Every structure is written in structure tokens, then in C-alpha cells.
Amino acid sequence: MTSANFPECLSITLQSEGGLSLERTDPGNWTGGRIGKGTLKGTKYGISAAAFPNLDIRNLTLDDVKPIYKAKYWDEIGGDALPPGFDLATFDYAVNSGPARALRDAQSVIGAPADGKPGPLTRAKAATAGTREIKALCARRLSFMHGLAIWKTYGKGWSARVAKIEAKAVAMYLRVQPGVDVKAALADEASKAEKTAGTLQKAGAAIAVSASGGAGTGAALPAEVNLLVLGGVMVLGLVVAGALVVKAVRAKERAKAYRSAEMAIGQ
Structure with a gap:
């Protein structure tokens, strides 16, 4: 618990924040915080026009940010x-979604009142x-981002970023724990994520095959009702299968991130 961690945390975060972005479909690039509202000033080094409408975003330097x-x-x-x-x-x-939201979720995780303020109880619980x-x-964090309207556009990159941050954060925590073999611990996390991904993928595939085959439809029902039931079962099965595949992809991203963090140890 020290301010000495700030430079390292900032350095890691800035690895995910590129140069100037003027993408018109990103609400954060507009000074009004919504697409087409205000001026399109963009985002640079993670500093967005929506959060800092009065800054000259284009000409920001690292020393500025x-x-x-x-x-x-x-x-x-x-x-x-x-x-x-x-x-x-x-x-x-906090950089992605605002400090108040980030801290509220952090407080919920540690069992502190989720008021978005870093008070003494939050410090004690943390x-x-x-x-x-x-x-x-x-x-x-990923659950919140998944609910955003622009998830389809940015979701893949966001998911990979969250996985990377999780792995790096776990590595950062483990390296200050006495007697912990950080490299081995990260390898174990990667293996567990890989196993989870495999299990989810197999389950999703099995459900998709079953749904497509239309098993268990209740033959005693009138034909038109039977078809409706069959269609509903198939759709529900495919939805469940799709959700499992998405979770499998997330697990694979976590495994990849942990493997990367493992390889970085000792370099």
C-alpha cells in the first residue's frame, strides 16, 4: 500500500491506451459524452474529450497526462x-469507466459500502x-462493459484488456507475498483457465447439437403446438450454447494473459 505503485500501474494502463483516436462512433471522443454531441476532440493516452472537454486532446504529451x-x-x-x-x-x-464506478465495484467486492468514496472503512476492508x-x-468490470451499447464494436479489445489487467494484477499481488513461487502460481492460473475453456466449449457444442436435433419435444401435443415447442427448445438451446461459447472465449483470453504474465517473470 504505497504511492510507489502509481508509476507501475500507470505504465501498465498506458500500454492499453494508444495515440490519438478520432473515431466518431466512440461517445468518449465527443465533448458532450454522446455521439454527435459537442465537438469531436478524440481521446489520447486514455484522456477523452468526454471526461476533459476543455483540454487540447490532440496535443497532449505523456508529461501532460x-x-x-x-x-x-x-x-x-x-x-x-x-x-x-x-x-x-x-x-x-477507473480510467476506462470513471473512478466512482470503479471504486463502487471495488467496494462491493471487498464488502465496504459502495459509495464511490475512498474512506477509512474502504481502506480497512481493502x-x-x-x-x-x-x-x-x-x-x-467485464459484466458492466458487456452491457454497453458499443460492446459489439469494442468488446473484443475490452475483454482482452481486462484479462491482461487481471493477470498482471494477480502477478503484482503474488510477488509481495512471502514464499510464493510467482511463476508457478501464474502457470497454475493459466492451466485452470485453459481447463475451464475446454469444459465450456465442449458443453456448448453438445448443447448446440442437441438443440439442432430437437430432442424431447412431446409427441402427444397437437402438431402446430409441437412445432412451436420444438422451435422454442431449439432457440433456447442455441442461446445457452452461445453463452457458453462466449464464456469459453473469455476463459481462453484469461489463460493467454496468465501465460504472458508467467513468461514475463524473470525477463
């Missing part, structure tokens, strides 16, 4: 008082946050 990240995101989540790893997970979430809380926070 560091104090912004410190004051507007790190300090707003009480980053100095959060444990290593949990601070990264909360900070990166003191014991570890890998379980990091994973839970990342899952909440």
Missing part, C-alpha cells in the same frame, strides 16, 4: 491505500484484498 491520471483517477480511488494488484485492477477500471478480489473485480 501523468498528473491528470494521478489527480483524477489514482487519488480519486484512494490508490495509495489499496494493496498491490488490487490497486492496478481498480485504477485501470487491506486483505488478494487474488480472489482481483478476479471478482475484473469480472464485475
